[in-house]
Amino acid sequence: MHRLDAARLFRLVLERGVAGSRYHGSAEEGVPVRDIAEVIGRHLNLPVVSVAPEQAAGHFGWLAYFLGLNSPASSVLTQQQLGWHPAQPTLLADLNQGSYFNG
Known part of the structure; x- marks a missing residue:
């Protein structure tokens, strides 16, 4: 917001x-996290890649739990x-x- x-x-x-x-x-x-990441990546000239659910905790730490929720x-x-x-x-x-x- x-x-x-x-x-x-x-x-x-x-x-x-x-x-x-x-x-x-x-x-x-319902704004997909991927869409947010793509905009940020484009502006920072960084690649955006998918992270498998089983690798999310290692990559995102505590934030992985919230990113995995469909709420x-x-x-x-x-x-x-x-x-x-x-x-x-x-x-x-x-x-x-x-x-x-x-x-």
Whole structure:
């Protein structure tokens, strides 16, 4: 989720949120890790290769567990309850703009 969408959501939770409630902020669902890696690899001029599931722990360490989960997140309820709707570029669009890779 874009930082500006996150900032607006935090503000809305503080202003309108119900104490004890949980709100989930995600701008999109089901972005494949491979797609994220490909964008990053392209901008850094690095090859992107697949890692077999049995090699993931050795390659990614503790992060392998989370990368192996198939648990898409949704902010539909948060959007309905708070009237919040992400308006900024999606993750891949934002990464493709290249500003993270300058400098």
